[in-house]
Amino acid sequence: MGYDNTPTVVVVRVPIRGGLLMVRRALPGEGQGRLALPGGYQMAGQTWREAGAREVLEETGVAVDAAALRLVAVETTPDRRQNLLFCEAPPAVHDGPFVHDAEVSEVVVIRAPVETAFPLHTAQVEDFFASREQDRS
Known part of the structure; x- marks a missing residue:
């Protein structure tokens, strides 16, 4: 009998x-057609940091340093089917256009909180901008 493990999404x-x-x-x-944070499944043989950096590169064309990713929250989806590791990269520099894989139709930069495809992502977007406001005050 195999195990029914909960997958990790970074x-x-x-x-x-x-x-x-x-x-x-x-x-x-x-969530089709809606905004979300970049991310995806951690594959066997990868650390969560490597998975996060790979997903950002595949979905946006932006290179982030896997070793520099910082864990900000761990959540389980309401249906209990996935564990989500939310992390943050240091500020990225990316000149030129964004490029993406078939899982993505557009890459955008937002400058204020928006409602996303998933409530857990929306909470992280709100937290990101709230932390920036605190840093400025």
Whole structure:
């Protein structure tokens, strides 16, 4: 009998160009056409940091240093089907256009909180901008 393990999804907050890096989901199903933070499944043989950096690169074309990713929250989805590791990269520098894989239809930089495809992502976006406000005051 095999184990029915809960997969780990690594989601990355990437400060860039004075805002926060976001992707518009292209895959059919939950959240299609809506904004989300870049992220995806941790594959066997990868650390969570390596998975986060890989997903950001695949979904946006932005390179982040895996070793510099900092864990900010761990959540389990309401349906208890996935564990989400939310982390943050140091501010990224990326000149030129963004590039993305087939899972993404658009890469954007937001400069204020928005409602995303997933409530847990929305909470992280709000937290990201709230922490920036605290830093300025």
